[in-house]
Amino acid sequence: MRDARPRHHISSAIVVTRPELAERLCADLAGIEGVEVHAHDGGKIVVVIEGPGPGALGETLIQISSMEGVIGAHMVFEQSL
Numbered sequence: 001m002r003d004a005r006p007r008h009h010i011s012s013a014i015v016v017t018r019p020e021l022a023e024r025l026c027a028d029l030a031g032i033e034g035v036e037v038h039a040h041d042g043g044k045i046v047v048v049i050e051g052p053g054p055g056a057l058g059e060t061l062i063q064i065s066s067m068e069g070v071i072g073a074h075m076v077f078e079q080s081l
Contacts, residue, residue, distance in 0.1 A: 008050065011057045011078040013064070015045040021069040028067060034060060043071070054078065 017025050019042045026037045029047055034056070039046045049060050057078065065073040 007053065008081045009053055009057055009078060010081065011049045011061075012076045013047050013049060013061060013073055014076060015047060015064060015073045016071040017043045017045065017069050018071070019043045025067070025069050029064065032060065032063065035064070054080075 015025070015029065022040050022043055022045060026040055026045060029035050029045065030037050034050045036048045036050075037045060038048060047064075049057050051057050051060065057075070061073055061075055064070060
C-alpha cells in the first residue's frame with residue numbers, strides 16, 4: 001500500500017559566481033521563495049531549496065541558473081521527507 005501523505009522535498013546546491021558579486025547574489029537568492037542561503041566563500045554560495053516535489057526544485061534551480069552573475073548552479077543532494 002502506498003503512503004498517501006504529501007511529500008516535501010529539499011535539496012542543497014552550490015551556486016558559483018564571481019567573488020565580487022557574491023554579496024549581492026546572496027541577497028537576491030534569499031528573496032526567492034523556498035531558498036535559504038547557508039554560507040558563501042569567495043564565489044561559491046551554498047543554498048538549500050525546498051518545495052513540494054522534484055519538479056519544483058528543478059524549476060527553482062533553473063531560475064537561479066538564469067540569474068545575472070551566476071556562472072553555474074549545481075544540485076548536490078536531494079531528499080524527500
